[in-house]
Amino acid sequence: MSDSPKPDSGTTHFGFEQVPVGEKRARVAGVFDSVASKYDLMNDLMSLGVHRLWKRFVIDLAGVRSGEKVLDVAGGTGDLSREFAKSVGPRGMVVLSDINAAMLGEGRRRLADRGVVNLPIVQANAECLPFAEGSFDCITIGFGLRNVTDKDKALRSMCRALKPGGRLLVLEFSKPTSEGLSKIYDQYSFKLLPLMGRLVANDEASYRYLAESIRMHPDQATLKSMMDAAGFGRTQVYNLTGGVVAVHRGFRLE
Amino acid sequence: MSTPPVLCAAAEIALNRYLRREPSVIEDCARLSGRCIELALPSGSLALTLEFIDSGVRVMPEPPNPPQVRVSGSPSALMRSLSLAAEGGTHFPGLTVEGDAELLAEFRDMVTRVGFDPEEWLAPLLGGVAAHRLVGGLRKAFDWTRGNTRRMADHGAEYLREETYDLARARDVGEWMDEVDDTRDALERLEARLKRLESGAEPRATASTRLRDA
Known part of the structure; x- marks a missing residue:
């Protein structure tokens, strides 16, 4: 199964809605323009702080070494970039990229607050990354792939930007592995999440979209097969918190 | 799996x-x-x-x-x-x-x-000097504990061996076990002889009986 837009109808999903392909990007941008300022606070509230552990797992699994080049796609507020910047040291390089200028602005401000100022920040679409082939040792995309219109194209683009032997880590919401958890998670996502959005960020619709977009995102096995089809090898799925979140890691082998 | x-x-x-x-x-x-x-x-x-x-x-x-x-x-x-x-x-x-x-x-x-050098692991967290002192102190504490534990076990064993006679010395146990083995072997030989006598089997010809028959 692929998650590309339907070529005949020219539509794709935006949450549970079908929208014209050209419209999705603008609507996703609208959501993130709206949530950017309270993004981290909402992440902490929504995940009860567990998102920090998920990100820690990605950082450890990435195993970034001194001197390596890392691209943080859809890096938003720069949580991953900040940690990678410590690992690569002065000889390496971390590029923070996001399609959304508001999120990048927020990321730049937060990085500067923590003393990280020498980090290139690039506004780029994951579907057509503006980097030469084989530029990076490691690419990560944390909670970003589900908002990309053409995921297959984005995966191919990231594969191209990796050096042979380089790895891509996708951190994304996924499908809970147990029925019981799935029911609780549904209630949480569609009842509590929009309510928190309304109370804390005064934006119920954006947080309803986040919940819907999670449901429309490919499950673990589908995303794995998409990565394999995009040219990755040794692809492995790591379910966290009962599959609520999954990390997919694949390598560009050639 | x-x-x-x-x-x-x-x-x-x-x-x-x-x-x-x-x-x-x-x-x-x-x-x-x-x-x-x-x-x-x-x-x-x-x-x-x-x-x-x-x-x-x-x-x-x-x-x-x-x-x-x-x-x-x-x-x-x-x-x-x-x-x-x-x-x-x-x-x-x-x-x-x-x-x-x-x-x-x-x-x-x-x-x-x-290899594993605990000082190297601790140095980024505590600083080189503190890590060196901490690891040195811990090593001394472990050595002291190990030495005292060993000495206490030796003294306890000696007390049980020499004062209360609850424990036997290894040499005494060895001698006793050798004696048990000898006794068991002798008993087995005796049992074999008795069995032969009970079954009425001819005793094996000895040198003296062969000379007498001749």
């Missing part, structure tokens, strides 16, 4: 952090890039595969290709094999090895070559 991916990830993170402490080990990993070692528990209940890559090792639940060497054994046997290697041993006691044992020996050498 293959190991859950999250456990493989934990093993990979820990192993790579350890191996990366020694740059020459990472060079060796790069040289062996693409080669695989499958590790399994004896019953086959849990297995994982290590694949060498340029930056260390990749740990996976399933081997991507047929592994060059398969090792099965208990975790304690694996640890024993590592400690033997540190002492210069070249064999793998308690492990079943199928395939390229040289690759396994190379991996074992890499692991033992890295």
Whole structure:
């Protein structure tokens, strides 16, 4: 199964809605323009702080070494970039990229607050990354792939930007592995999440979209097969918190 | 059964952090890039595969290709094999090895070559001087505890042996066991003679009876 837009109808999903392909990007941008300022606070509230552990797992699994080049796609507020910047040291390089200028602005401000100022920040679409082939040792995309219109194209683009032997880590919401958890998670996502959005960020619709977009995102096995089809090898799925979140890691082998 | 991916990830993170402490080990990993070692528990209940890559090792639940060497054994046997290697041993006691044992020996050498220096681990957290003092203090405390424990056990054993006679000395036990063995042998010989007499069998001809008959 692929998650590309339907070529005949020219539509794709935006949450549970079908929208014209050209419209999705603008609507996703609208959501993130709206949530950017309270993004981290909402992440902490929504995940009860567990998102920090998920990100820690990605950082450890990435195993970034001194001197390596890392691209943080859809890096938003720069949580991953900040940690990678410590690992690569002065000889390496971390590029923070996001399609959304508001999120990048927020990321730049937060990085500067923590003393990280020498980090290139690039506004780029994951579907057509503006980097030469084989530029990076490691690419990560944390909670970003589900908002990309053409995921297959984005995966191919990231594969191209990796050096042979380089790895891509996708951190994304996924499908809970147990029925019981799935029911609780549904209630949480569609009842509590929009309510928190309304109370804390005064934006119920954006947080309803986040919940819907999670449901429309490919499950673990589908995303794995998409990565394999995009040219990755040794692809492995790591379910966290009962599959609520999954990390997919694949390598560009050639 | 293959190991859950999250456990493989934990093993990979820990192993790579350890191996990366020694740059020459990472060079060796790069040289062996693409080669695989499958590790399994004896019953086959849990297995994982290590694949060498340029930056260390990749740990996976399933081997991507047929592994060059398969090792099965208990975790304690694996640890024993590592400690033997540190002492210069070249064999793998308690492990079943199928395939390229040289690759396994190379991996074992890499692991033992890295070594473990607690001062180096603590220095980034506490600073060099504090780490040195802390580790030195801990070593002294451990040595003191170990020495005192050993002395206390010796004194306790001596008291039980010499004062209360609840414990026997090893030499006395040895002598007693030898006597028990002699007694058992004598008893067995006597039983054999009695059995022969009871069955009415002809006693074996002795030199004196043969002379008398002649």
